[in-house]
Amino acid sequence: MAQGTLHIVGVGPGDPELLTVRAVKILQAAKVVAHFCRHDKKGHARTIADPYITPGTQDVRLAYPFTIEVSVEDPAYQRDIQGFYDACAEQLAESLAQGQDVVLLCEGEPFLYGSAMYLFDRLKGRFDTDVVPGIAAMNGCWSQAQVPMTHGDDVLCVLPATLPEAELAHWLGQTDAAVVMKIGRNMPKVRRALEQSGRLPDAHYVERGTQAGSFTQPFEKCGDTAPYFSLVLVPGRKGVR
Ligand SMILES: C[S@@+](CC[C@H](N)C(=O)[O-])C[C@H]1O[C@@H](n2cnc3c(N)ncnc32)[C@H](O)[C@@H]1O
Known part of the structure; x- marks a missing residue:
């Protein structure tokens, strides 16, 4: 029996109009759609893809065993998260081995801090794979935000804001332009790193970009908390003509 293909599909930053034509075609034809989520919620990528998924499509929820309860520094985190990805890969492998194509959704671009990469790594040698940017x-x-960047x-x-403060300040001081992601609870650290590197006055904060309720302002006006879907833009100005 022919095996199925794993399609890893990037669904963009939030606005359902910001998917590629190819992503939409694959979603409309999909019979099995998998996505990562919290145990108590529908995943964000699945919500973005909603308008393109036809009734009767099988939804496979890959629910994380924890979100912030266990620190990534904790050895138990690495053990449990690897076990989780192993189990997810085997779950999708069952359908693929039966000849069923599977679509795995990913927010934004799959190969940029996307969890889909961990299943890609586990399945790529065993099944045909297709990655839609x-x-x-x-x-x-x-x-x-209309911020020209480079x-x-x-x-x-x-830069992931999860880096130590000194490393963040170092990179911000070296680079011309920067994007700081994964801000959430790291806002005070990001502020200090921007201050130390002299980049604070140029930094823009964007919350829920392209999603409902999106919001942007100079970073200097921000408080000490930010939601998961937020990032900082520091534009470069080297070759402005
Ligand atoms: C695990 S990374 C996933 C990145 C994603 N694969 C991409 O291509 O952008 C999650 C981080 O992306 C950023 N992010 C994702 N969507 C966002 C949005 N709509 N607005 C602002 N930041 C967003 C946040 O910094 C968030 O903490």
């Missing part, structure tokens, strides 16, 4: 959150955010020879650095 998505518009990354940063693309959606800088377009919506000019001429500018170097762009993408």
Whole structure:
């Protein structure tokens, strides 16, 4: 029996009009659609894909065993999260082995901090795979905020706010342009790193870019908390003509 293909589909930053034509075609034809989610909620990628999924499609929920209860520094985190991804991969492998194509959704661009990569790594040698690029959150955010990012020879650095403060300040001081992602509870640390690197006055904050309730303002005006869907843009200005 022919095996199925795993389609990993990037669904963009939130606005359901910001999926590629190819992503929409694959979603409309899908019989099995998998997505990562919290145990008590529908996943965000699944919500974005909603308008394109036909009734009767099988939904496979891949519910994380924890969200913030266990620290990533805790050895138990690595053990449990790897076990979780192993189990998810085997769940999708069962359908693929039976000849069923499976679509795995991913917010933004799948290969940019996307959980889908962990299933791709586990399944790529065993099954045919197809990866449909998505518009990354940063693309959606800088377009919506109308912040041109890289000019001429500018170097762009993408930084997770989960890095130690000194590392954040170092990279912000070295690069021309920067995007700081995964801000959430790291707002005070990001502020200090922007201050230390002298980049605070140029930094823009974008919350829920392209989604309902989206919001942007100079970072300097922000408080100490931010939701999960937020990032910071620091534009480069090296080759402005
Ligand atoms: C695990 S990463 C996933 C990134 C995604 N694969 C991409 O291509 O952008 C999650 C982080 O992306 C950022 N993010 C995702 N969607 C966003 C949005 N609509 N507005 C602002 N930030 C967003 C936030 O910084 C969030 O913490």
